[in-house]
Amino acid sequence: MEYKSIFHRVKKEYKIYISAFLIVILSELIGEFEIDVGPGMLILFPLFYGIIIGVLLGPDLIGFFKSEEVKAASPLVLVAIAPFIVNIGIIAAQDLPLIVSLGPALLFGELGNLFTVIIALPIALFLGLKREAVGATHSINRETNLALITSVYGPDSAELRGTLALYIIGGLFGTIFFGFLASLVASTGLFHPHALAIASGVGAGIMMAAATTSLSHIYPTYADDIFALGGAGDMLTGMTGLYAALFIALPLANKIYQLLEPKIGRKKKSTVKKEETDYEA
Amino acid sequence: MKLKEWAFLLGIMAIGIITTNLIGFNTPISDSLMGVLILCSIAFIAVCVSKIIPLKLPFIIYCSVLGMLLALPISPIGDFVSEAAGNIEFRAPITMVGALAGIAIGASVREFTKLNWRIIVVALVVMSSTFIASVIIAQVVMNITN
Incomplete structure (x- = not known):
């Protein structure tokens, strides 16, 4: 998606930034859990909660995010993963x-x-x-x-x-x-x-x-x-x-x-x- | 995306990483600051490099290679980079990725419900066989080469 300026980007995407930030805080407060499942172990950590909460808020379920915002979030994933890979x-x-x-x-x-x-x-x-x-x-x-x-x-x-x-x-x-x-x-x-x-x-x-x-x-x-x-x-x-x-x-x-x-x-x-x-x- | 936008967005991700490091790992903000600055700066340099170099490689490859080169002992800032980044927990940057990825795939739930059960079985086989075949081969090669 092309924006005219950073101002336009923020205007369109501020809801995503704030929500992602709140999801991060909530996910970290929940913390990590280990659940035994058969011989394996399901280790639950904030990454998973983030995905689950994000999907729940999406247009197909709760509908907090509109399709437009869902599309805008896609390139942001690439930005977010960059420091991780570094x-x-x-x-x-x-x-x-x-x-x-x-x-x-x-x-x-x-x-x-x-x-x-x-x-x-x-x-x-x-x-x-x-x-x-x-x-x-x-x-x-x-x-x-x-x-x-x-x-x-x-x-x-x-x-x-x-x-x-x-x-x-x-x-x-x-x-x-x-x-x-x-x-x-x-x-x-x-x-x-x-x-x-x-x-x-x-x-x-x-x-x-x-x-x-x-x-x-x-x-x-x-x-x-x-x-x-x-x-x-x-x-x-x-x-x-x-x-x-x-x-x-x-x-x-x-x-x-x-x-x-x-x-x-x-x-x-x-x-x-x-x-x-x-x-x- | 323009470079200015990258810089702005990396700034937002930096706040997310510092937050995760604070809540999830009790690392004081002052300790995270330099590490996050290093990670995001290298990511930004990687963006610049990927725009200059005409090779068709995924952008994250530049992130990985640059991070490694700058942190090697032969790099003049190697110790500094490793030490600063050492304050950032491995999985600290990934919580923000999860939140955004969750938002980004929010519109695929309806598409998923339309999928046939057979393709879901195939997906499970594809994911499992990729991992299991790799681990078997890696183990066998490790045993041979010791």
């Missing part, structure tokens, strides 16, 4: 020898993102999805992937509908999900905290924050290592993710689709109907 860079600088020594694990850990295609695409086809499945399973589907799929397949494509669906689900639940998933996988006791930290760098800063914060609760003595490695993993995914998606994941997804769709795909037409996911975006 801080991770600074922590990583102090832990650089460890990051270098774990370089191979970090680099190969990136391949985990490609396994998503191999595991999730056949399941999606089995469930009856068609071309949406290629968009949905080619990556974790964050902002850069939206842009990529739009430019490769076009704004009206089935592939983009799959990507958008994942984008929405990831935005609403991804952060909390990764926080819980990290602690659940940690509870198996099979993995070193360093490996868990590397896996936390999935390529979305806010999800990495949730996973590493949960892990730091479980392994307090490794906290700094976890943040540094999670940050490094996230940075690597950020740098390579787009190219890996374009040159490896998408061709691989298309290959698997050609191979498996005639065999395990359902005969009936696509289950994600166009009118159901016809976004105005």
Whole structure:
């Protein structure tokens, strides 16, 4: 959104600033909780309350924020996350020898993102999805992937509908999900905290924050290592993710689709109907 | 976004970080001040750099790399940067991100309710397999390279 001046921006956005500020105060006053869930642990911290309160106030639920303000908040997220990422860079600088020594694990850990295609695409086809499945399973589907799929397949494509669906689900639940998933996988006791930290760098800063914060609760003595490695993993995914998606994941997804769709795909037409996911975006 | 707007908005985020550090971690405002100033200044430099360098990289990569370079022992201000930023808790800046992200996705609830259950299952598989495959590979490579 373009504003004529800072004054105009403040006039349009002051409600967002004040609300975000109050949400921060409220979230911090609530504080942190640990809840045992089966073998894992759900670690609740202010990041989650912020997301939940923000969504509740949105136009689809309580309606305190109008659609216009929701749109205006999007670029502000990028500004807010910048100091966080800088801080991770600074922590990583102090832990650089460890990051270098774990370089191979970090680099190969990136391949985990490609396994998503191999595991999730056949399941999606089995469930009856068609071309949406290629968009949905080619990556974790964050902002850069939206842009990529739009430019490769076009704004009206089935592939983009799959990507958008994942984008929405990831935005609403991804952060909390990764926080819980990290602690659940940690509870198996099979993995070193360093490996868990590397896996936390999935390529979305806010999800990495949730996973590493949960892990730091479980392994307090490794906290700094976890943040540094999670940050490094996230940075690597950020740098390579787009190219890996374009040159490896998408061709691989298309290959698997050609191979498996005639065999395990359902005969009936696509289950994600166009009118159901016809976004105005 | 213009540079002036970035500076203004980073100022707002700075207030949010100081608040989190105060309420969540009992860090006095005076102790947070220099650290927050450093974080937001480096973020601002990253914005400038990303506008100059023609490489097509996500903006946050510049934040991460700049923060790291400036904090390295070989950097002339390395100790200063690390020490000042050390007063800012790791997750202090993220509460503000959560609040804004929550507001920003507020309009996707209705879209979510229109989604088919199958795509929701696929989403859970995608997120889980990304993490689990990475952790397995990282662990195996760590065992091999020790």
